[in-house]
Amino acid sequence: MGRLTVADAKRMCTKAELGVVMGSRPDAIEKLSVDQLKKNVASARRLRDKWRDLATEQRRDTQQAQKSRVTDKNARSDEKAALFSHVLKRYEEQLAKAESSGAAGGKTLPKPPKKKVRAAGHRLKRAVVRDELKDVRSELNAASKVKVKKKKAAKKKAAAAPAVPKKKVAKKKVATKKKVAKKKVAKKKVASKKAGPITGPAGVVSADPGKQRKATTAAKKARLKASGKTSRVQAHVQARGGRKQAKRDSR
Known part of the structure; x- marks a missing residue:
């Protein structure tokens, strides 16, 4: 094929x-x-086969219909088949180079270090880590x-300090509260005696407000006692009758 741009x-x-x-x-x-x-x-092989088969089929159909061996459609299909054939050849050559050199992208990979070198490096790393852990532990x-x-110092100070009897202090506080309460009650009684009888609502005088009566x-x-009756219900019944x-008399 000619050179394609x-x-x-x-x-x-x-x-x-x-x-x-x-x-x-x-x-x-x-x-x-x-x-x-x-x-x-x-991909290149699939496209080459596609256009090569299509060009062959078109050539056969054209020869049968027009009795001509070459047409524009046939020429274009042939060009694409030749193009992808050339592209496929490039890819195959590059793949062979890459596989023979053991490279991932056409470049030679560096050889891995030997076992002795790797072991020495590992030992050095472990030694550094051990030293760091030792410092942290200390x-x-x-x-x-x-x-x-x-x-320990706080415990010694607490043991050396004199113990305070908590129960005795509590008992003293309770006793003082009781004394204060008794004094208040006595003061109230004296004040009530000095004040005399309490005057309640109008027409009621009694020392005890709970027992006062109008x-x-x-x-x-x-009046109920003088009439000899025990209840005022009977009087109400008589009045109603x-x-x-x-x-009835007024009717």
Whole structure:
């Protein structure tokens, strides 16, 4: 096939097909890893087979219909088949290089360090960690010792101080409260005696307000006692009967 430019590829290919073509350029293909190269190889092979089969089918149909061997459609399909065949070849060559050199992106990976070197590095790291832990442990132990000393000193001070009898103090307080209450009651009694009888509502005089009675109530009780009756209900019944008889007589 003749040399195709980027403009020709854009004119012939779709967006997905153009991505496969542009990935095969020298500046882009060297940055691909082995997995990416394998993926692009599969895509390029699928597109090559597609356009090659389509070109063959179109050529056969054209020959039968027009009795002509070449048409514009056939030429375009042939160009795309040749393009992806060339792209596939690039990907396969780059993949072979990457797999032979054991690289992930076409570059040689550094060799891993030997076992002796790795072991020496691990021992050095462990020694550093042990020293750091030792320092931390010593600091924690020193702080705990200081706390223990402070607690012991506080206990000694508490033991040396004289014990205060709490129960006796409480009993004294209760006794003083009782004395104060008795004095208040005595003062109230003296004040009530000096004040004399308490005057209640109008017409009532008694030393005990709970037993006081109005003068009108006392008079009613006296009249009831003089009549020889025990209740005023009978008088009410007689009066009611008289009123009813008067109404009957007036009719």
